[in-house]
Amino acid sequence: MEYNTIDRVLLGASSGLVLFSVVVLGVLEILAGKPYSPVEITNEAGEVVATPAIDPTIRTGLVLLGLAVLLVWFGYRALVPADAGTSESIHSREQTAD
């Protein structure tokens, strides 16, 4: 089965969102300085002395959005027959002598 444009867009978006949130924003967070992880740093009195450069709510939200897109793709594939909508299907073509 060859993937059509919808397949590629959905799967690419899913992977892209997950990797953007985890890796790209992770790199930015490290480059922004402490804290290097998405948690607040507090002093002994419990006062917050440093906050994450990127709100972890945004990062986790993007990951969940990426996984939701993957779920949408599964739904799309479940509803649309594998060979529908693609003219470049190479799915088990029978070879005969005549």
Place this chain on the structure above:
Amino acid sequence: MSYQATNPLSNEFELELSRPLTAYWLPTLRVVVGWWFFHAGITKLIENGLSFTGGPAYLKGMTGTALGPIPVWMGNNLAWLIEPGVPLGETLIGLGLMVGALVRLAAFFGAVFMTLFWVGNAGFGNGIVTGDFLGLLLFVTMIVLATGRYFGLDALIERTEFVRNRPRLKYLLG
């Protein structure tokens, strides 16, 4: 159409390793696992340089585990190697996985790290299958499925004349 007892989903979502879905998912998983270790290593390097004293101390505390006296011995005698080795190792393992180079070798060392964390942390309050154990299995999965061949440098490296003349290198690549 043939019936495949080993892969009952192959005609539904095309989960075979040679199919496009796998080519999207496996590299995604590999890069995320790589980032996990890269982040752990690079932040240790930033904060402590090559003197991660927490490593030997952690190993010395691993008494009465399934690994017997090995971790404690390592903590007592290999501190010179462990202090720089933990941050450097985690960083390089992560880099290898993210770019997909020497993935099987990197994942092997990642599995070694995770074995020590799984056994050493012993957070078995909710059963023996912990997050550390699942991390260990992720590294094993990287090895088993040769994930470096999906959008990874290993796919290119394995095509070089050097590797083709030395096929056993594929046990370190892939």
